[in-house]
Amino acid sequence: MPFRPHIKDLKPYVAQAPVERLRAELGLERIYKLASNEGAFGPLEAARLAVFGADPDELRRYPDSAAPELRAAIAVRYGLTAENVVLGNGADELIRLAALTVLENGDNGVYPWPSFPTYVAACASTGAEARPVPLSADRSVDLDALRAAVYASTRIVYVANPNNPTGLLAPRADLRAFVEGLPPHVLCVLDEAYAEYAEGDDEPEGPQLVREGLPNVVVLRTFSKVYGLAGLRIGYALAAPAAAAAIDRVRGIFNVNSLAQVAALASLSASDSADQIARRVAHVKGARMQIFKWLALAGHKPIASRANFVFAEASGGSGAGVEQSLLKLGVAVRALDGFGAPEAFRVTCGNDEENQYFAAAIDRLANGFE
Numbered sequence: 001m002p003f004r005p006h007i008k009d010l011k012p013y014v015a016q017a018p019v020e021r022l023r024a025e026l027g028l029e030r031i032y033k034l035a036s037n038e039g040a041f042g043p044l045e046a047a048r049l050a051v052f053g054a055d056p057d058e059l060r061r062y063p064d065s066a067a068p069e070l071r072a073a074i075a076v077r078y079g080l081t082a083e084n085v086v087l088g089n090g091a092d093e094l095i096r097l098a099a100l101t102v103l104e105n106g107d108n109g110v111y112p113w114p115s116f117p118t119y120v121a122a123c124a125s126t127g128a129e130a131r132p133v134p135l136s137a138d139r140s141v142d143l144d145a146l147r148a149a150v151y152a153s154t155r156i157v158y159v160a161n162p163n164n165p166t167g168l169l170a171p172r173a174d175l176r177a178f179v180e181g182l183p184p185h186v187l188c189v190l191d192e193a194y195a196e197y198a199e200g201d202d203e204p205e206g207p208q209l210v211r212e213g214l215p216n217v218v219v220l221r222t223f224s225k226v227y228g229l230a231g232l233r234i235g236y237a238l239a240a241p242a243a244a245a246a247i248d249r250v251r252g253i254f255n256v257n258s259l260a261q262v263a264a265l266a267s268l269s270a271s272d273s274a275d276q277i278a279r280r281v282a283h284v285k286g287a288r289m290q291i292f293k294w295l296a297l298a299g300h301k302p303i304a305s306r307a308n309f310v311f312a313e314a315s316g317g318s319g320a321g322v323e324q325s326l327l328k329l330g331v332a333v334r335a336l337d338g339f340g341a342p343e344a345f346r347v348t349c350g351n352d353e354e355n356q357y358f359a360a361a362i363d364r365l366a367n368g369f370e
């Protein structure tokens with residue numbers, strides 16, 4: 001069977017197994033999973049009530065494909081209109097849908113690398129070429145190199161901000177100049193999956209660019225992280241109406257399930273939503289500083305993160321080595337081979353118990369106990 005050549009070369013994304021499977025496979029009593037950058041806390045109380053209060057009989061119906069109420073609630077948050085909002089089965093799906101709106105055979109998509117592997121798959125699965133652009137020596141996104149990689153055949157650029165797996169932000173003014181300087185045939189996807197954790201200096205301003213009417217910007221956000229809904233799969237794109245309409249045309253009809261819609265709307269509508277999110281963000285800010293410190297004390301080279309995870313170059317030069325050793329101690333972190341950084345690993349900020357357990361485990365490892 002002649003599959004597309006670009007797909008043949010694609011490495012499948014290997015996600016870390018769920019906790020229960022890991023536990024059974026490793027024969028451990030407990031396992032702490034700090035591997036997949038999920039939020040440290042579950043759904044907001046309002047979202048829990050909305051999901052468990054939903055009528056199970058209604059599950060025989062298809063979800064609301066247009067989801068006007070939820071799209072309006074998202075739009076209001078950003079001073080946009082529902083025409084600016086497209087829902088996706090996680091931001092992950094929207095990364096692929098954006099590629100489908102512009103890429104054809106012979107085109108290419110560019111993205112900084114190391115970064116989120118779905119950009120590679122999104123480009124390659126349309127038959128286009130996936131062109132990684134190396135990060136700078138300090139592992140920040142090299143916007144000049146990214147701009148230099150944009151040719152007439154380039155139709156899409158992805159920038160994760162903060163970047164996964166480094167947790168670094170692009171300076172606001174530089175990113176704005178980059179986006180504004182792109183030729184009009186290039187769609188710029190600003191993947192802001194971790195934006196809530198990056199408040200403060202250089203906080204991502206994707207929604208502002210959409211408000212200003214930039215026609216070629218697509219901003220991605222998700223309910224998987226700070227809202228604690230990763231298992232339900234729901235994210236959204238913000239874009240000028242024409243770009244949003246193009247994404248909507250290639251979207252699967254019922255791509256976002258009913259419970260995800262109900263949970264997302266409840267998450268946004270809860271009267272204490274903003275306070276709860278602020279508390280969660282504050283927790284992550286504390287946790288990422290502690291994790292940075294523990295990693296440095298254990299001899300690894302961490303990067304100060306603006307997301308809910310910390311990247312570190314492994315002291316022995318192998319992220320997979322650290323992953324394997326920590327697994328034996330009951331902690332799952334993420335080796336970064338699949339993200340283009342085999343020398344490094346990434347630790348997700350967990351709750352207090354998970355973080356303390358990680359601290360003890362990384363310390364044991366540094367002291368030669370396995």
Ligand SMILES: Cc1ncc(COP(=O)(O)O)c(C=O)c1O
Binds near residue numbers: 037093160221
């Ligand atoms: C940079 C980035 N974009 C998108 C996603 C996908 O998020 P979602 O769960 O909304 O599909 C992730 C998930 O880890 C991510 O790190």
